[in-house]
Amino acid sequence: MPAKPLPPTDPWTEPYWTAARQGKLLIQRCKTCHHYVFYPRLVCPHCGADALAWVEATGKGVIYTYSVVTNNPPSAFMADLPFVIAVVQLAEGVRMMANIVDCDSAALHCDMPVEVTFEARSDEITLPQFRPQR
Amino acid sequence: MGTFKGQVAIVGIGEVPTGRFPERSAIYCAVKAAQLAIADAGLHKDDIDTVIPTTALYNAKFNTDLVTGRIVEELGLRVRNNLQLFAGGATSAIMLKVAAGLISTGVSDAILFVHADKLGSGVSGQEGIDLFSTAGISKEWEVPYGLHYSAVAGLITQRTMYETATTAEQLASVCVSNRKWAQLNPLAMFRKPLSIEKVLNSKILSSPLHAYESNMLADGGAAFIVTSAQRARTLSERPAYLLGEGSRVTHFALSQEPDMTRFGYAAAAADAYAMAGLSPADIDLAELYDSYPIFQLIALEELGLCARGEAGSFVLAGHTWPGGKLPMTTNGGMLSQGHTGAGGGISILIEAARQLMGKAGERQVPNARFAIETATGGTYVDAHVTLLGNEIP
Numbered sequence: 001m002p003a004k005p006l007p008p009t010d011p012w013t014e015p016y017w018t019a020a021r022q023g024k025l026l027i028q029r030c031k032t033c034h035h036y037v038f039y040p041r042l043v044c045p046h047c048g049a050d051a052l053a054w055v056e057a058t059g060k061g062v063i064y065t066y067s068v069v070t071n072n073p074p075s076a077f078m079a080d081l082p083f084v085i086a087v088v089q090l091a092e093g094v095r096m097m098a099n100i101v102d103c104d105s106a107a108l109h110c111d112m113p114v115e116v117t118f119e120a121r122s123d124e125i126t127l128p129q130f131r132p133q134r
Numbered sequence: 135m136g137t138f139k140g141q142v143a144i145v146g147i148g149e150v151p152t153g154r155f156p157e158r159s160a161i162y163c164a165v166k167a168a169q170l171a172i173a174d175a176g177l178h179k180d181d182i183d184t185v186i187p188t189t190a191l192y193n194a195k196f197n198t199d200l201v202t203g204r205i206v207e208e209l210g211l212r213v214r215n216n217l218q219l220f221a222g223g224a225t226s227a228i229m230l231k232v233a234a235g236l237i238s239t240g241v242s243d244a245i246l247f248v249h250a251d252k253l254g255s256g257v258s259g260q261e262g263i264d265l266f267s268t269a270g271i272s273k274e275w276e277v278p279y280g281l282h283y284s285a286v287a288g289l290i291t292q293r294t295m296y297e298t299a300t301t302a303e304q305l306a307s308v309c310v311s312n313r314k315w316a317q318l319n320p321l322a323m324f325r326k327p328l329s330i331e332k333v334l335n336s337k338i339l340s341s342p343l344h345a346y347e348s349n350m351l352a353d354g355g356a357a358f359i360v361t362s363a364q365r366a367r368t369l370s371e372r373p374a375y376l377l378g379e380g381s382r383v384t385h386f387a388l389s390q391e392p393d394m395t396r397f398g399y400a401a402a403a404a405d406a407y408a409m410a411g412l413s414p415a416d417i418d419l420a421e422l423y424d425s426y427p428i429f430q431l432i433a434l435e436e437l438g439l440c441a442r443g444e445a446g447s448f449v450l451a452g453h454t455w456p457g458g459k460l461p462m463t464t465n466g467g468m469l470s471q472g473h474t475g476a477g478g479g480i481s482i483l484i485e486a487a488r489q490l491m492g493k494a495g496e497r498q499v500p501n502a503r504f505a506i507e508t509a510t511g512g513t514y515v516d517a518h519v520t521l522l523g524n525e526i527p
C-alpha cells in the first residue's frame with residue numbers, strides 16, 4: 001500500500017506548514033480589502049492586491065458538508081476505512097478540506113461545530129484536522 | 135458577449151459501443167467513430183478542413199499521437215488544422231463554442247471532433263480510482279485528505295440533501311430514469327432493468343452515495359461534425375443548430391466552491407436562454423450531464439426546469455422517463471452508458487443532436503425541437519449550458 005500523500009508545498013505556503021507543525025492554524029488576511037483568504041495565495045483573490053498577511057485563525061468552525069468514506073477509497077487510504085472527509089467553514093468565513101477525527105460518524109451533521117486539531121503525517125508535515133467541539 | 139445563435143450546426147454524429155472491450159484499441163474507436171460521423175453528415179472525408187481530437191486519459195503516449203496528427207493520417211484527411219481541445223468533462227461544450235468561433239470567422243468550414251479512450255479495460259478499477267483521486271484535485275490542499283470522486287459526489291449530495299430535503303429514494307430514481315433510457319440504447323454498457331430498491335441496497339461508497347449511484351469507467355469513442363448553418367441546410371433536413379450557450383467557472387479546489395447545491399448553472403442558463411430567445415417552458419429534452427445523480431437534480435432546478443427542492447420528486451414521479459413530459463439524459467448518461475472520460479459529456483451532446491436530428495431509433499422523443507444540455511469538468515468546476523434545436527426560433 002502506498003504511503004499517505006504529503007502535500008507538495010510552495011515557498012509562499014511554508015509559513016502555514018511551519019505553524020501547523022507548532023499546532024497553529026494560520027490563514028491569510030488582505031491588508032487592502034481585509035478579506036480572509038484560504039488556501040494561502042500569492043495574490044488576494046478578492047481585490048488582486050499583493051498584500052496578504054498571516055493571521056492565526058480561531059480554529060473554530062462548522063461542517064459545511066461531510067462524507068463518511070466506507071468503500072473504494074484511493075489506495076493510500078484503504079487502511080483508514082471508514083474515515084470522514086469534510087469541508088469545514090471557519091469562523092472567519094473561509095472554507096477548507098479536512099478529515100473529521102475523534103468523532104462518532106453517525107452523529108455528524110452539516111453545520112455541526114468543530115475545532116481544529118493536528119495530525120503529524122511526517123517529520124516535516126503536520127495536517128490541520130477537525131473534531132467535534134467539546 | 136457575442137451571439138452564436140443559429141450560425142453553426144451539428145450535421146453528423148458517430149459513436150461506437152461503450153463498455154469493456156480489451157481487444158478493441160482506442161485508435162480503432164477514434165477512426166470508426168469519425169468514419170460514422172462523416173458518413174452520417176453526407177460528407178466526403180476531403181470536406182473536413184479541421185480535426186479536433188480531445189484528450190485520451192488512459193495513456194499519455196496514445197494521447198500524444200492524437201495531438202500530433204494520427205487521426206488525420208489514419209483517415210487520410212486533407213485538413214489545414216489538427217489541434218487538441220480539452221476541458222475535462224466540459225469538453226463537449228467548449229468544442230461547440232470553438233466550432234462556432236472558427237466557423238463564423240471563416241477559419242474553418244467543416245470541423246471533425248473526435249474522442250476515444252480506454253478507461254474501462256485500459257486501466258484497472260483501482261488505477262481508475264487512483265487516477266481520479268488526483269486529477270483535478272488540489273495536491274496541496276485536498277489530496278492529502280483522501281478526496282476522490284465518490285467523496286466529491288458524497289460531499290455535494292450531503293449538503294444538497296440537507297438544504298433541500300432531497301431524499302435517498304429520489305436520488306436513486308435518477309439512476310432508474312437513466313437506466314430506462316439505456317435499456318433502449320444499443321451502445322450503452324448497462325442495459326438490465328434497475329430498481330430503486332437495488333440502488334438503495336447497494337453498498338455505500340462515500341455517504342450518502344451508493345455504488346449504483348456511481349458511474350463506471352468505460353472504453354468508447356465518439357465523433358461529430360460541425361459546419362455553418364447555411365451549409366448544414368444543404369446536407370440535412372434537420373441539423374442540430376447551436377442556439378445558445380452560457381457558462382461559469384466557479385472553483386478549482388472543491389472546498390472553494392461558494393455553493394455546492396447550485397454551482398454556476400443559473401447564471402450560465404440565463405445567458406444561454408437569452409442568446410437563444412428561449413425559456414424553460416420551450417424545452418422538450420433535458421440532456422443533463424450526470425456522472426452522479428445529484429448533478430442532474432441540481433441542473434433541473436438551476437436551469438429553471440423544476441423549482442428549488444422539487445427535482446427529486448419530479449424524477450421519482452417518472453416525468454423524465456421514456457414517455458415522460460421532460461425526457462432527461464436519454465442515452466442513459468455516464469451512470470448507464472458508461473464514463474469514457476471527456477467522452478462522457480460528448481456522448482450526451484451527441485445524444486441531444488441525435489434526438490433533434492430524428493435518429494434516436496427506439497428511444498426517439500417525438501417532435502423534439504429544443505434541447506438543453508449541460509456539461510462540467512473536474513470537481514464540477516464549471517457549469518456549461520448549451521441550447522440546441524432543429525429549427526432557429
Ligand SMILES: [Zn+2]
Pocket residue numbers: 030031032033034035044045046047048049
Ligand atoms: Zn484583497
